[in-house]
Amino acid sequence: MTRNEAISTHRNQRHGKVLACFPMQYPRELLTALNILAVEVWGPPDVTPTHEMARIQAYVCPIVRHSMEFLASKEASQLDGILFPHTCDSLQGLATVLTDFGPWDKPVFHFTHPKGPLDSPRRTFLRKEFQHLATQLEEWTGETLTLEKLRDAIALHNHLDSLRGTLLEPTGQTLGPLQYELLRRGEFQWPQTWLEEIQEALAGVSVDVSKEAKEGGPARLLVSGIVPEPQGIFEALRQAGAIPVADDYAAIGRRICHVENLPDDPFDALMARYEALPPCPTRGASVDRRIGWLLERARSAKAEAVLLHNITFCEPEMFDLPHIRRELAAQGLPVLYMETELGGELSGQLATRLEAFVEMVLDARRKG
Amino acid sequence: MSNAASIGIDIGSTSWKGCVVDSKGRVMASRIQESDPRIKEQTARLLAELMADTGASSQVPVIATGYGRKQVEATRQVTEITCHTKGCFHQTGKPGVLIDIGGQDTKVIHIGPKGSVLDFQMNDKCAAGTGRFLEVILQRLRIPLDQVGQHISSKGEGVKVSSTCTVFAESEVVSLVAQGARVEAIARGVLEALAARVSSLAGKVPEQLPLFMSGGVALNPAMVAILAEALGRPITVLDNPQLVGAHGAALSGGG
Numbered sequence: 001m002t003r004n005e006a007i008s009t010h011r012n013q014r015h016g017k018v019l020a021c022f023p024m025q026y027p028r029e030l031l032t033a034l035n036i037l038a039v040e041v042w043g044p045p046d047v048t049p050t051h052e053m054a055r056i057q058a059y060v061c062p063i064v065r066h067s068m069e070f071l072a073s074k075e076a077s078q079l080d081g082i083l084f085p086h087t088c089d090s091l092q093g094l095a096t097v098l099t100d101f102g103p104w105d106k107p108v109f110h111f112t113h114p115k116g117p118l119d120s121p122r123r124t125f126l127r128k129e130f131q132h133l134a135t136q137l138e139e140w141t142g143e144t145l146t147l148e149k150l151r152d153a154i155a156l157h158n159h160l161d162s163l164r165g166t167l168l169e170p171t172g173q174t175l176g177p178l179q180y181e182l183l184r185r186g187e188f189q190w191p192q193t194w195l196e197e198i199q200e201a202l203a204g205v206s207v208d209v210s211k212e213a214k215e216g217g218p219a220r221l222l223v224s225g226i227v228p229e230p231q232g233i234f235e236a237l238r239q240a241g242a243i244p245v246a247d248d249y250a251a252i253g254r255r256i257c258h259v260e261n262l263p264d265d266p267f268d269a270l271m272a273r274y275e276a277l278p279p280c281p282t283r284g285a286s287v288d289r290r291i292g293w294l295l296e297r298a299r300s301a302k303a304e305a306v307l308l309h310n311i312t313f314c315e316p317e318m319f320d321l322p323h324i325r326r327e328l329a330a331q332g333l334p335v336l337y338m339e340t341e342l343g344g345e346l347s348g349q350l351a352t353r354l355e356a357f358v359e360m361v362l363d364a365r366r367k368g
Numbered sequence: 369m370s371n372a373a374s375i376g377i378d379i380g381s382t383s384w385k386g387c388v389v390d391s392k393g394r395v396m397a398s399r400i401q402e403s404d405p406r407i408k409e410q411t412a413r414l415l416a417e418l419m420a421d422t423g424a425s426s427q428v429p430v431i432a433t434g435y436g437r438k439q440v441e442a443t444r445q446v447t448e449i450t451c452h453t454k455g456c457f458h459q460t461g462k463p464g465v466l467i468d469i470g471g472q473d474t475k476v477i478h479i480g481p482k483g484s485v486l487d488f489q490m491n492d493k494c495a496a497g498t499g500r501f502l503e504v505i506l507q508r509l510r511i512p513l514d515q516v517g518q519h520i521s522s523k524g525e526g527v528k529v530s531s532t533c534t535v536f537a538e539s540e541v542v543s544l545v546a547q548g549a550r551v552e553a554i555a556r557g558v559l560e561a562l563a564a565r566v567s568s569l570a571g572k573v574p575e576q577l578p579l580f581m582s583g584g585v586a587l588n589p590a591m592v593a594i595l596a597e598a599l600g601r602p603i604t605v606l607d608n609p610q611l612v613g614a615h616g617a618a619l620s621g622g623g
Contacts (some may be wrong), residue, residue, distance in 0.1 A: 180491070194551070329487075334487070348435055349472075349473055349490070349491075352447050352449075352473075352490075353490055353516070355447045356447040356448075356488060356490075357452060358450035359446065359447055359449070359450045359485070360449075360450070360484070360485040360486075360487075360488070362483050363450070363485065364484060367482055367484055
């Protein structure tokens with residue numbers, strides 16, 4: 001199902017509103033409970049540049065620049081409103097430019113999440129933010145948010161995350177373009193439909209039971225970054241003789257938060273799920289915690305090396321990267337850092353770097 | 369019966385390099401020629417010449433490297449980083465840091481004691497700080513690439529060229545000429561800008577590791593000297609520096 005089909009199905013069958021949601025942390029459970037379809041905007045990669053993109057400086061991240069172009073296009077007319085989580089300065093800047101000077105006159109919502117560990121004041125703040133957003137969305141949709149509806153939505157998303165986690169790392173199964181395509185479908189799919197698609201995929205998947213690096217086998221990589229674009233990166237990895245075995249992309253693995261025993265109070269449950277998220281600079285996680293998380297992911301997936309794949313000018317991610325690279329390398333994990341734009345093809349030079357990195361990892365394996 | 373064990377070809381953006389090696393990795397024959405955009409035709413022709421020179425049969429494996437490696441039929445394709453490393457280690461037999469300034473990219477490779485790539489840096493966005501940069505800017509100054517050593521001013525007399533972006537640097541050079549700066553001083557400034565760029569790519573090289581250099585730019589003694597100044601260390605230019613990648617490719621034929 002394409003994004004347009006998902007929007008049209010939601011309107012015609014569920015008669016709900018469609019909210020464009022910017023990366024990356026927002027209470028999607030609230031939206032589901034209020035019959036709002038979240039359509040995430042990670043660019044998109046394939047916009048045609050016109051003068052709208054020129055309103056934003058060339059050194060701002062391409063998610064923001066592409067989004068400006070997208071929101072000014074005819075395609076964005078399918079959206080009923082926008083939600084801006086407080087992810088980074090660039091997205092906050094877009095929220096301002098878009099509404100003050102830009103081509104957007106529909107409702108805009110904000111969700112400000114606290115940065116840093118959830119201590120008592122931050123908990124109080126976050127709870128209020130959840131409640132404030134819920135009230136705003138209730139008014140917007142005319143729907144009433146009952147605690148039962150919210151509990152059901154939270155349970156649905158929690159289950160979804162459990163299945164996403166399984167799809168990412170079942171019994172040694174490795175990630176390929178198909179799994180990524182399915183995982184990213186959730187950026188616009190109604191959660192229940194997405195859940196069914198993941199269940200179907202898991203039932204039919206053929207599993208490579210090998211959990212170890214083996215002679216002649218592909219190099220095993222932990223991949224981390226913001227969003228896996230251009231998607232050609234996976235084919236380039238495959239051709240080079242490598243596979244991702246663990247994922248920490250902000251758009252994918254870094255948003256999975258399954259909580260075993262959810263608190264009964266739905267707002268506490270929302271907070272528990274927020275707290276269970278893997279560390280991310282957009283939520284002010286300390287770099288040391290992030291390094292510990294990446295090392296743990298690499299070890300549990302038996303990754304032989306790490307690919308840090310950032311998009312250009314992503315400031316939260318860039319700020320941590322030098323430290324992460326240094327520490328992972330000190331722990332004996334070879335690290336390749338590469339930056340890409342959102343769309344287009346992987347350049348020949350980048351493909352060569354990927355290949356050379358994989359050759360290096362495989363050579364190290366051969367020579368012990 | 370030919371002793372040819374494998375053939376390595378390095379299809380670079382500036383030049384086509386190829387060689388045939390025997391079972392001990394010794395070069396039996398080689399070719400270096402300016403790159404032709406008709407990659408397949410050029411490769412077929414030069415391979416035929418190399419095979420004729422050495423009596424190598426069509427069964428001899430051909431290993432391709434360089435940016436054009438995927439455009440030709442070969443037994444295997446291997447990246448330049450691995451090939452330059454193999455070629456370098458075959459010559460030196462020791463760990464070190466290899467700098468290869470190619471036509472389109474610059475690589476700095478840390479080679480381990482077993483001849484493996486331990487780490488590498490490579491510019492991947494444009495031709496800033498590459499051989500092509502040097503070629504374009506020196507052409508603008510009407511200095512032949514192979515005679516640049518005779519046309520640069522002494523240390524300390526160079527003018528500052530701030531950009532290693534080929535396009536911006538060319539404008540900068542035009543403007544320096546217009547301001548009356550000496551061509552020799554500009555030429556030194558250009559070489560120093562390139563050396564600074566490579567030096568920043570190399571980062572902090574451990575003192576105990578020797579520095580090696582391969583690629584066409586290594587044939588330019590002035591550039592090597594200025595780069596050594598920037599790095600504060602002597603640089604050993606490998607034998608036949610242009611052929612190191614192709615030689616390494618041929619050496620990869622054995623697996």
